[in-house]
Amino acid sequence: MADDPILLAARAALSRLTMPGGAPFLGAPEVSGPVMANGRISVSILTTADAASALADIRTEAEAALRAIPGGEGALVMLTNDTSSPPNLKPVAAGPKSAAPKPLADVRHVVAVASGKGGVGKSTTAVNLALGLRAQGLKVGILDADIHGPSIPTLLALHGQPRMGTDRRLLPMQSNGILAMSMGMMVDAETAMVWRGPMVMSAITQMISDVDWGVLDVLIVDMPPGTGDAQLAIAQGTTLSGAVIVSTPQDLALIDARRGIAMFGKVDVPILGLIENMAHFICTECGTKHALFGSGGAEAEADRLGVPFLGAVPLTMDLRAASDSGQPIVARDPSGPIGRLYTDMAAALWSRLSANASNTQPNKKLQGA
Numbered sequence: 565m566a567d568d569p570i571l572l573a574a575r576a577a578l579s580r581l582t583m584p585g586g587a588p589f590l591g592a593p594e595v596s597g598p599v600m601a602n603g604r605i606s607v608s609i610l611t612t613a614d615a616a617s618a619l620a621d622i623r624t625e626a627e628a629a630l631r632a633i634p635g636g637e638g639a640l641v642m643l644t645n646d647t648s649s650p651p652n653l654k655p656v657a658a659g660p661k662s663a664a665p666k667p668l669a670d671v672r673h674v675v676a677v678a679s680g681k682g683g684v685g686k687s688t689t690a691v692n693l694a695l696g697l698r699a700q701g702l703k704v705g706i707l708d709a710d711i712h713g714p715s716i717p718t719l720l721a722l723h724g725q726p727r728m729g730t731d732r733r734l735l736p737m738q739s740n741g742i743l744a745m746s747m748g749m750m751v752d753a754e755t756a757m758v759w760r761g762p763m764v765m766s767a768i769t770q771m772i773s774d775v776d777w778g779v780l781d782v783l784i785v786d787m788p789p790g791t792g793d794a795q796l797a798i799a800q801g802t803t804l805s806g807a808v809i810v811s812t813p814q815d816l817a818l819i820d821a822r823r824g825i826a827m828f829g830k831v832d833v834p835i836l837g838l839i840e841n842m843a844h845f846i847c848t849e850c851g852t853k854h855a856l857f858g859s860g861g862a863e864a865e866a867d868r869l870g871v872p873f874l875g876a877v878p879l880t881m882d883l884r885a886a887s888d889s890g891q892p893i894v895a896r897d898p899s900g901p902i903g904r905l906y907t908d909m910a911a912a913l914w915s916r917l918s919a920n921a922s923n924t925q926p927n928k929k930l931q932g933a
């Protein structure tokens with residue numbers, strides 16, 4: 565029950581609270597939960613008999629915050645000195661759930677946008693590819709799997725929190741014709757920063773299972789860098805149709821790209837394409853193209869690895885400014901050179917997805933792979 569949808573709302577409510585010392589309530593070492601226990605939200609605060617009185621106010625406040633959310637009427641926040649069985653979030657259990665609706669039942673393709681290294685432009689690529697797919701007339705969603713550094717709310721200028729649907733699943737937010745869900749819409753940055761492995765996995769699982777994504781042609785997953793808990797949760801919770809790897813032209817980033825490709829290879833997830841980002845710089849003054857990190861590296865690497873090369877995106881001020889303004893370049897200037905580049909890459913991605921669809925194998929679970 566760790567992934568009941570109500571827990572997303574509970575986390576959001578608790579994320580606004582602080583412990584008496586000023587530390588965020590959620591993620592404080594003495595706080596366990598929220599979890600669902602016997603049909604109600606439960607949180608425990610570990611303390612000693614001497615220190616309990618100092619925590620009385622925050623206990624009352626947390627309980628009131630939980631009781632104010634829909635379905636949280638019976639919430640319980642306990643002070644406890646019992647270290648033997650504190651309620652705790654369990655890691656995601658692989659395997660089918662009983663009565664819950666099948667996660668992503670009406671989503672045709674789930675595509676991860678990944679890299680081995682941080683800051684290479686995954687989120688920028690994910691959002692613009694999603695908008696490029698949308699421009700083909702497809703129904704598209706984007707799931708921000710970066711719990712510690714969510715970018716999607718900023719990139720899509722999404723403010724506020726998602727609403728709860730009638731079946732107690734959250735409804736994704738909408739921007740520029742695509743659906744989006746991110747932990748950045750639910751909790752503030754400092755709160756998620758301290759989440760440990762099982763909480764990261766639980767948060768991602770909830771964004772897969774407890775969000776009503778409805779009917780989608782493609783769900784793009786904006787992955788965090790690396791090969792950790794988030795990757796495991798996505799591989800466990802979805803059947804990926806494939807992955808798009810983003811790399812900058814530097815050798816170092818390519819080494820990381822290779823690592824990313826190898827990770828998906830291990831779980832039989834096809835690589836749908838490699839995108840070279842920040843490939844070259846076009847001088848705004850003279851229009852000259854400067855290959856700052858050398859040219860052709862990513863394309864040659866794609867060839868060598870036998871993965872499709874989707875395209876090379878230059879480093880441009882327009883692209884960065886568009887992202888910063890919450891109106892990605894494909895939304896702002898769809899017929900400009902960069903807008904067209906992303907739309908073409910999205911079209912190539914869609915052809916590949918459609919071609920692979922007939923022989924797509926469910927991905928092996930990462931666990932034990």
Ligand SMILES: Nc1ncnc2c1ncn2[C@@H]1O[C@H](COP(=O)(O)OP(=O)(O)OP(=O)(O)O)[C@@H](O)[C@H]1O
Binds near residue numbers: 685713
């Ligand atoms: N082609 C580009 N031209 C100019 N700026 C870019 C380009 N691609 C990305 N950026 C900028 O680089 C920064 C990092 O990009 P982004 O957040 O998409 O990377 P990321 O790989 O998702 O990072 P992280 O690993 O932290 O999630 C952002 O400020 C973004 O606007």
Ligand SMILES: [Mg+2]
Binds near residue numbers: 686687688715786
């Ligand atoms: Mg990112």
